[in-house]
Amino acid sequence: MSNYRFFDEYNEETTEELKNNYSNIISGLGEDITREGIVKTPERASKAMQFLTQGYDQDPAEILKGAMFAEDYNDMVIIKDIELYSLCEHHILPFFGKAHVAYIPNGHIVGLSKIPRVVDVFARRLQVQERLTHDILECINDTLKPKGVAVVIEASHMCMMMRGVQKQNSVTTTSGFRGQFEKIETRNEFLKLISSSLS
Numbered sequence: 001m002s003n004y005r006f007f008d009e010y011n012e013e014t015t016e017e018l019k020n021n022y023s024n025i026i027s028g029l030g031e032d033i034t035r036e037g038i039v040k041t042p043e044r045a046s047k048a049m050q051f052l053t054q055g056y057d058q059d060p061a062e063i064l065k066g067a068m069f070a071e072d073y074n075d076m077v078i079i080k081d082i083e084l085y086s087l088c089e090h091h092i093l094p095f096f097g098k099a100h101v102a103y104i105p106n107g108h109i110v111g112l113s114k115i116p117r118v119v120d121v122f123a124r125r126l127q128v129q130e131r132l133t134h135d136i137l138e139c140i141n142d143t144l145k146p147k148g149v150a151v152v153i154e155a156s157h158m159c160m161m162m163r164g165v166q167k168q169n170s171v172t173t174t175s176g177f178r179g180q181f182e183k184i185e186t187r188n189e190f191l192k193l194i195s196s197s198l199s
């Protein structure tokens with residue numbers, strides 16, 4: 001299992017299997033699978049889907065463990081406006097938006113880039129926004145063992161925009177707090193510091 005690879009190697013067996021399935025879907029839609037613009041689409045779609053779900057093969061705890069540094073810093077660290085793209089597990093349509101993550105170190109800080117990497121690992125799976133929020137929260141809590149961790153995600157869901165209820169402007173906010181962020185003053189300080197980013 002690789003921590004985080006540049007995604008240019010596709011599993012041949014998966015590519016072939018998904019390709020055949022996409023072919024069936026496209027011809028099921030009434031399209032001519034042999035026409036020039038579409039003939040390579042099953043393979044492209046197969047690779048795109050493998051890219052978008054690469055998080056299944058990645059271990060987010062290993063990513064964090066790879067860059068933990070002993071440091072006596074006991075104040076809040078916030079990484080805000082982390083863009084994310086995920087797929088809703090109900091319709092396999094995108095939901096996308098921003099994650100705001102904070103933690104209070106407990107003897108160890110973590111390399112800043114690792115937080116967005118953890119967000120990506122969990123986002124690149126079939127998800128619901130609530131579980132995505134908790135996956136990120138629990139992973140940081142269990143691995144870094146900080147004094148506190150907070151995650152806020154704001155996202156728009158294509159399944160609510162392009163189809164179904166067809167609401168273009170609704171934004172869903174989910175949040176989770178552990179440790180010192182369960183105290184109202186700490187939580188409010190965090191929310192104040194990210195308030196300019198909240199919609």
Ligand SMILES: Nc1nc2c(ncn2[C@@H]2O[C@H](COP(=O)(O)OP(=O)(O)OP(=O)(O)O)[C@@H](O)[C@H]2O)c(=O)[nH]1
Pocket residue numbers: 088089090127128129130157159160163164165
């Ligand atoms: N809680 C939650 N619901 C989600 C998320 N993404 C999509 N959904 C919802 O999943 C639900 C699935 O409901 P169903 O009634 O089974 O599916 P549906 O008939 O396609 O529903 P509509 O979207 O209302 O047309 C819908 O209400 C979606 O809005 C998510 O991240 N979290």
Ligand SMILES: [Zn+2]
Pocket residue numbers: 088089090091092093157159160
């Ligand atoms: Zn959906």
